[in-house]
Amino acid sequence: MIHNPSENLAQNxxxxxxxxxxxxxxxxxxxxxxxxxxxxxxTTFIFFLIGGLLAMLIRAELITPxxxxxxxxxxxxxxxxxxxxxxxxxxxxxxxxxxxxxxPLMIGARDMAFPLLNAISFWMIPPSGLLxxxxxxxxxxxxxxxxxxxxxxxxxxxxGQPINGEFIWIVSIVLIGISSIMGAVNFVTTIFWMRAPGMxxxxxxxxxxxxxxxxxxxxxxxxxLTAALILLLFDLSFGTQFFKPLENGDxxxxxxxxxxxxxxxxxxxxxxxxxxxxxxxxxxxxxxxFGYRSLAVASLxxxxxxxxxxxxxxxxxxxxxxxxxxxxxTSMLVSVPTGVKAFGWTxxxxxxxxxxxTPMLFAMxxxxxxxxxxxxxxxxxxxxxxxxxxxxxxxxxxxxxIVFNTITMAIFAAIxxxxxxxTGRMYAEGWGKLHFxxxxxxxxxxxxxxxxxxxxxxxxxxxxxxxxxxxxxxxASLGGFLLGVSILPFIANMxxxxxxxxxxxxxxxxxxxxxxxxxxxxPRDNFAEIPVVKRPPYDYGDPKYSVIEPPDYxxxxx
Amino acid sequence: MNRGVIHVDESPVPLERxxxxxxxxxxxxxxxxxxxxxxxxxxxxxxFTVFLLSESIVFFSLIFTYVAxxxxxxxxxxxPHISGPKLSTFVIINTIILLSSSFVIQTAENFLKxxxxxxxxxxxxxxxxxxxYFLIGQGIEWSNLDFGLSTGxxxxxxxxxxxxHGLHVxxxxxxxxxxxxxxxxPGNYNKTHFGTSATTLFWHFVDIVWVLLFSVVYLWRx
Numbered sequence: 001m002i003h004n005p006s007e008n009l010a011q012n013x014x015x016x017x018x019x020x021x022x023x024x025x026x027x028x029x030x031x032x033x034x035x036x037x038x039x040x041x042x043t044t045f046i047f048f049l050i051g052g053l054l055a056m057l058i059r060a061e062l063i064t065p066x067x068x069x070x071x072x073x074x075x076x077x078x079x080x081x082x083x084x085x086x087x088x089x090x091x092x093x094x095x096x097x098x099x100x101x102x103x104p105l106m107i108g109a110r111d112m113a114f115p116l117l118n119a120i121s122f123w124m125i126p127p128s129g130l131l132x133x134x135x136x137x138x139x140x141x142x143x144x145x146x147x148x149x150x151x152x153x154x155x156x157x158x159x160g161q162p163i164n165g166e167f168i169w170i171v172s173i174v175l176i177g178i179s180s181i182m183g184a185v186n187f188v189t190t191i192f193w194m195r196a197p198g199m200x201x202x203x204x205x206x207x208x209x210x211x212x213x214x215x216x217x218x219x220x221x222x223x224x225l226t227a228a229l230i231l232l233l234f235d236l237s238f239g240t241q242f243f244k245p246l247e248n249g250d251x252x253x254x255x256x257x258x259x260x261x262x263x264x265x266x267x268x269x270x271x272x273x274x275x276x277x278x279x280x281x282x283x284x285x286x287x288x289x290f291g292y293r294s295l296a297v298a299s300l301x302x303x304x305x306x307x308x309x310x311x312x313x314x315x316x317x318x319x320x321x322x323x324x325x326x327x328x329x330t331s332m333l334v335s336v337p338t339g340v341k342a343f344g345w346t347x348x349x350x351x352x353x354x355x356x357x358t359p360m361l362f363a364m365x366x367x368x369x370x371x372x373x374x375x376x377x378x379x380x381x382x383x384x385x386x387x388x389x390x391x392x393x394x395x396x397x398x399x400x401x402i403v404f405n406t407i408t409m410a411i412f413a414a415i416x417x418x419x420x421x422x423t424g425r426m427y428a429e430g431w432g433k434l435h436f437x438x439x440x441x442x443x444x445x446x447x448x449x450x451x452x453x454x455x456x457x458x459x460x461x462x463x464x465x466x467x468x469x470x471x472x473x474x475x476a477s478l479g480g481f482l483l484g485v486s487i488l489p490f491i492a493n494m495x496x497x498x499x500x501x502x503x504x505x506x507x508x509x510x511x512x513x514x515x516x517x518x519x520x521x522x523p524r525d526n527f528a529e530i531p532v533v534k535r536p537p538y539d540y541g542d543p544k545y546s547v548i549e550p551p552d553y554x555x556x557x558x
Numbered sequence: 559m560n561r562g563v564i565h566v567d568e569s570p571v572p573l574e575r576x577x578x579x580x581x582x583x584x585x586x587x588x589x590x591x592x593x594x595x596x597x598x599x600x601x602x603x604x605x606f607t608v609f610l611l612s613e614s615i616v617f618f619s620l621i622f623t624y625v626a627x628x629x630x631x632x633x634x635x636x637x638p639h640i641s642g643p644k645l646s647t648f649v650i651i652n653t654i655i656l657l658s659s660s661f662v663i664q665t666a667e668n669f670l671k672x673x674x675x676x677x678x679x680x681x682x683x684x685x686x687x688x689x690x691y692f693l694i695g696q697g698i699e700w701s702n703l704d705f706g707l708s709t710g711x712x713x714x715x716x717x718x719x720x721x722x723h724g725l726h727v728x729x730x731x732x733x734x735x736x737x738x739x740x741x742x743x744p745g746n747y748n749k750t751h752f753g754t755s756a757t758t759l760f761w762h763f764v765d766i767v768w769v770l771l772f773s774v775v776y777l778w779r780x
Contacts, residue, residue, distance in 0.1 A: 113601055181612055189605040219612045227619035234718055239708035242623060242718075248634040248711050253626050257619050 029123065031115035032524060033100050036122045038422065040097025041415075043122075044090050047129055051085035052484060054078050059446075059480035062473050067464035075463040076144035077136065077165070083147030084169065087265065088176050089129045091407055095272040096121075096183050098414050099211045101422065103187065105515035106205050108196025108533065110525045113189040117182050124179035132172040135165040143169035146461060148258060151243035151251045155235055162237060170233045177226050184218035187211060196514070198533035202293060205513055205537045209296040210275030213303035214268045220307065221261040228257035255317055259310035267306045269403060271299055273410035274341050277363050280413050281348045282538050283511040284360035289538040290347035294340050301337035309334060315386045324383045331381035338374060342367070357509075358432030359417035365440050366409030373401030376451065391461075394454025400447040412439070412490070419494075420508045424520045425501030431493035438486030445479025512539045602752040603759070610763050613726075617767050620722060624715050624774055637710040643703065645776045652695040653772055656727070659688035660765045663734075667758045671749050675741065682738050682754075685761070689731040696724050716775060723771055726764050733757045 025035050026042070058078050061069040070078065100118065104111055112118045135142040142165040145154035149169065157164050191212050195204070232254065234240040241247040243254045282289045289295065311319060311327035319327075345367050354360065376398035380386050389395065412435070419427050449472035454460075458469045465473070507516040512535075518527050628635060636642050643649075666681035700720075705713045737753050740746050747754075 113605060181609070185605050185609045185612070188608050189601060193601045193604060219608060220615060223612050223615035224619040227616045227623070230722075231620075231623060231718065234707075234714070240714035240718060241708070241711055242627070242714055248631050249714075250627055250630060253623050256626075257623070260619075 029119055031111070031119045033104050033112045033115065033118060034422075034522060034526075036118055037097045037099075037101030039122055040093055040100060040125070043126055043129075044094040044097060047085050047089035048094075049487070050133065051082050051090055052487065054082040054085070056480055056484050058082060059477040061463050062465070063477040065465050065467045065470055070463070072463055073141055073144060076146075076461075077142035079461055080143050080146050080169075081132070081136070084132065084143075084173070085129070086403070087147060087269070088173060089125070089132070091269045091403060091411070092180065092265070093125055093176075094411055095211075095214070095269065096180070098276075098411070098418075099187060099215075099272060100183075102418065102515060103190060103208055103211055104194065105421075105518065105522060105526055106208050106513055107191065107194060107199050108514050108527065108531050109190065109194035110527070110530070111194075112186050113194055114186050118186050121179040121182040121186070124175055128172040128175040128179070131168060131175075135168040138163070138165055138168070141165055148262070149229075149232065150258075151232060151235065151249075151254050152245060154232065155244060157236065166236055167233070170229050170236070174226055174229050174233075177222055177229075180218050180222055181226075184215040184222070187215040188219065196530050196533055199514075202296065203533055203536055204296070205275075206278035206289065206292065206295050206299065207272070207275030209299045210271040210278075213299040214271040217264045217268050217271075217303050217306065221264045223261075224257045225261035228254055228261075231257075252314070252317055255314050256310070259313045263310040263313060264303070264306045266402065267302055269407050271302060273366065273407040274299065274302075276410040276414045276417075277341075277345050277367050279511075279513065280359050280363040280417050281345050281367070282540055283417070283509050284355045284357060284363075285349040285352035286355075286540050287348050287350075287352045288536075288540050289344065290350075291340070291344045292536065292538055295344045298337035298340040298344075301340075302334060305330060305334050305337065312381055312386070315383050316390045328381055328383050332378060335374065335378050342370065342374070357416075358427070358429060358436055359413045361433065361436045362409050362413035362416065362439075365436065366406045366413060369401055369405035369409065369443070373398060373406050376401065389454050391459055392454035393450040393458045393460050396460050397447050397450030397454060400450070405443045405447060409439070409443075412436075415494075417509070418515075419497070420504030421515060421520050421522070423498050423501070424504055425497055426504045426508065427497040427501060428493050431489045431496075435486060435490045435493065438482060438489065442479050442482035442486050446476050446483055447479075449473070449476040449479070513537060599750040599752050599755065603755055606756045606759060610759065613763070614767070617722075617770070620719055621770060621774060624719060627711055627715065628774075628778070631711055634711065636712055637705075640705050640709060640712065642705075642712050643716050643775055646699075648695065649699060649776060652692055652699070653768065655688050655695075656692045656768055657765055659685050659692075660762055662688065663758050663761050667754055670747070670751060670754055673749055675747060678754075679738065679741055682734060682741070686731055686734045686738065689727055689734065689761075693724060693727055693731070696720065696727075719771055719775060723764070723767055726767070730757065730761050730764050733760065 025032075026039055030036065030039075057070065058075070061067065061075055061078075067075070100112065100122075103109075140158065140161060143149065143154065144165065149166070154166050157166055191204075191208060231240070231242045235243050235249070241249045243249045243251045245251055278289055278295055309327060309331045311323055312331040315324055315327075349364075354364075376394070380389070380395065380398060416427060416432055419425075453469055453472045453476075456469065458465055458473075504520050506518065506520050508520075509516070514531060514533070515522075517531060662681055663685040666678050666685065669675075669677040669681065700717070705716075707713050707717045733753075734757055737751075737757055740753065
């Protein structure tokens with residue numbers, strides 16, 4: 001059975017010498033989707049650490065009401081780059097990385113559709129990220145207008161400085177966007193064209209469905225951000241007047257173009273996380289995924305509805321009332337497919353014996369925290385409530401419940417779940433559980449206080465505040481430091497287990513996806529022979545009866 | 559370990575039923591049955607079409623900006639003494655050249671499909687000339703206008719929109735030159751050359767975008 005993975009360790013396996021000596025490939029220009037996936041994941045994790053350090057500086061500033069740790073321009077730069085790095089250099093590219101690793105394995109392909117393009121889209125990320133971070137060392141510092149970069153604030157640059165933080169911010173985000181578009185083209189083509197025989201759409205794992213939906217959103221919505229940023233760049237550096245209100249321009253148009261991408265961006269981040277839940281929860285409750293087809297279609301549903309909700313970020317931006325009503329309704333509609341998802345996860349673990357390994361802890365923790373993130377989201381979709389808490393810490397709390405407590409937790413679940421597949425070794429369970437509890441407690445301590453703070457009226461993006469808000473702020477700051485500490489056992493575990501972990505078998509969790517039918521780590525071409533798929537993806541069945549499929553069952557039926 | 563498997567679907571790979579209602583040209587792009595495709599041309603064209611979908615959203619956003627600004631700021635659209643972009647004979651000829659090059663390049667592509675490589679090369683070269691003519695024409699038109707990039711909203715929108723389109727024409731011409739050079743490498747070209755098909759599609763795309771841009775920029779009078 002599943003509860004003790006060490007029982008399943010392959011005792012008599014040959015030592016895999018080539019995978020041990022092959023660490024150099026991770027520093028080379030490789031077209032193997034697995035290498036590129038790992039490159040993505042490690043690179044973005046480094047950016048995650050940088051973004052986290054910026055967040056801890058912000059929390060250090062906010063522990064006292066006075067502005068005393070950093071000066072205000074630097075504080076503005078801190079929250080701007082914290083948001084930018086976490087969104088554009090951590091979650092979105094990390095999802096691209098884990099999808100890169102898993103999608104070809106899950107659909108039975110030997111590689112992505114365009115391997116060279118895949119490598120190019122990865123290699124655009126590190127230079128763009130370094131360019132972005134390098135703007136800290138400019139004389140006038142980084143961009144200071146928040147990750148939205150709303151004009152006219154973002155256009156208020158002292159004259160005579162052609163290379164300023166804002167300029168660099170725009171250039172690097174456009175570059176990262178181009179990389180994402182190339183990745184999205186690749187993912188959509190791969191999923192449409194590279195599936196193994198018999199892998200019909202309704203035999204694809206929900207994770208692949210989620211990646212497909214998220215990447216379709218990238219294709220449809222990301223170009224509007226690119227267009228907005230190009231126009232902003234022209235306003236900033238070449239004297240055009242698109243968004244300058246004093247010269248007849250219209251900053252609201254920027255908001256439309258920006259949110260047309262940046263609202264769906266939340267789902268681009270969240271959909272792969274939902275997909276991870278749908279893979280991890282059945283594996284550790286030994287139940288088939290409840291309502292597989294509904295969950296698969298709900299991914300597309302979330303993607304579709306989310307295209308029509310962007311104005312809910314602009315309820316206070318002189319939006320006419322009829323438009324507010326319209327977008328209030330569409331925003332609330334998102335909760336329908338999302339509710340289907342949450343119902344499916346709950347019903348999957350209903351009356352099953354849970355095996356609380358680390359991936360399961362993270363998946364359940366993330367799915368549970370999504371409840372609070374989602375409910376506050378529905379609250380914010382309501383126009384009167386949104387106007388009340390507009391620009392307060394309530395928004396910050398809601399957003400972080402989604403992006404940290406749900407999505408980043410799901411990412412950790414994915415790392416632990418597929419760690420044996422990626423490295424061929426097991427991670428240390430005790431360290432994993434320590435990491436989970438520190439993260440879970442730290443995250444709630446950090447982000448829950450923001451909800452009452454926002455309801456009491458604490459405005460976001462300020463470095464000094466009224467002393468009556470200090471109580472909750474101390475809690476949030478201490479939680480933030482705990483969250484920073486919680487990453488240490490994770491790093492120790494990952495590095496230590498990569499080097500010295502026990503050898504893992506091909507399928508340590510007895511999961512049913514195609515990726516578990518090949519060796520750990522998979523060979524260069526993924527499969528010795530392309531599998532022929534004849535079964536639905538979540539074939540767990542009753543735990544008493546159908547726990548294992550032998551790893552070669554696809555070949556048996558040839 | 560016991561293998562009493564439930565929920566097993568052992569039926570042969572089903573045809574997805576909705577596929578039969580699709581038109582034939584769409585079926586070419588959608589290999590729904592599941593199966594590793596050896597059709598590199600089809601795969602590449604699918605990817606390129608998806609990319610063009612994405613590109614069209616960039617242009618859609620730019621046109622949206624133009625229309626929204628024009629509708630809300632029609633009072634201050636033209637600064638004093640500025641008449642805006644003129645629909646001159648020169649512009650019309652330029653447009654006709656660009657649009658007719660779509661037919662030329664398609665004919666070239668059809669010759670390639672019939673393995674008539676020499677005719678393909680000649681027509682391909684004519685397309686390159688027409689594209690270059692358009693670019694030069696656009697440069698001449700720009701230099702004769704009485705407003706610049708920072709002259710009010712009209713200058714901002716006109717130069718950014720037509721310039722962004724011109725950048726795409728330039729990319730198309732560069733792609734065409736690469737394909738022409740490659741066609742002289744022995745053994746490089748066959749009937750289903752992905753590069754030429756993609757370039758042709760891109761050229762049609764650039765033309766369609768020009769029709770839209772031309773309509774909003776030149777034909778929409780105050």
